[in-house]
Amino acid sequence: MTQSKKMMMVIGFYVVALMAVAFGAPQMPPPGAFPPLPRELEQVLPADAVEKLKAIHGDTSLGFKEKHEKIDQIMSALPTDILDKIPPPPGFAQLPEDIQQKLKAINRNPNISWEEKQKQTKVVIEGLPPHLRHLLPPPMPLPPRFRSFA
Numbered sequence: 001m002t003q004s005k006k007m008m009m010v011i012g013f014y015v016v017a018l019m020a021v022a023f024g025a026p027q028m029p030p031p032g033a034f035p036p037l038p039r040e041l042e043q044v045l046p047a048d049a050v051e052k053l054k055a056i057h058g059d060t061s062l063g064f065k066e067k068h069e070k071i072d073q074i075m076s077a078l079p080t081d082i083l084d085k086i087p088p089p090p091g092f093a094q095l096p097e098d099i100q101q102k103l104k105a106i107n108r109n110p111n112i113s114w115e116e117k118q119k120q121t122k123v124v125i126e127g128l129p130p131h132l133r134h135l136l137p138p139p140m141p142l143p144p145r146f147r148s149f150a
């Protein structure tokens with residue numbers, strides 16, 4: 001996988017609350033290998049959000065899910081015009097407009113948890129016909145202890 005493709009997947013992981021996990025056979029970096037804040041995000045997010053996100057990424061006292069919950073709270077609180085500047089994950093732009101809107105609405109809803117967003121995202125993705133589902137990034141393998149999130 002190319003470096004830029006990898007980067008897009010890391011970014012995608014923000015945009016659609018771990019869409020890859022929602023696919024069912026997720027794979028995330030092992031504990032301690034939580035990816036750093038992508039530079040592409042740093043460039044479009046407000047400085048205070050970047051600072052908070054970096055602190056969360058680097059906080060070794062937080063578990064995988066706790067990090068995602070905290071990151072999601074910060075991302076969900078950002079205005080739409082900023083969220084719209086974040087590059088979407090590969091394949092996302094090729095989905096039908098109504099599906100794109102549905103996924104964005106789920107992932108931008110500040111009233112539901114990260115875990116709930118993953119569940120709802122999974123339902124939408126599993127409801128897609130195979131040719132659309134295949135546009136999205138392949139599921140990323142997860143260490144067994146994370147499987148319960150899927």
Ligand SMILES: *[C@@H]1O[C@H](CO)[C@@H](O)[C@H](O)[C@H]1NC(C)=O
Pocket residue numbers: 108109110111
């Ligand atoms: C979140 O909750 C607030 C307060 O109940 C409500 O006004 C808002 O419409 C909700 N947002 C979404 C996206 O459901």
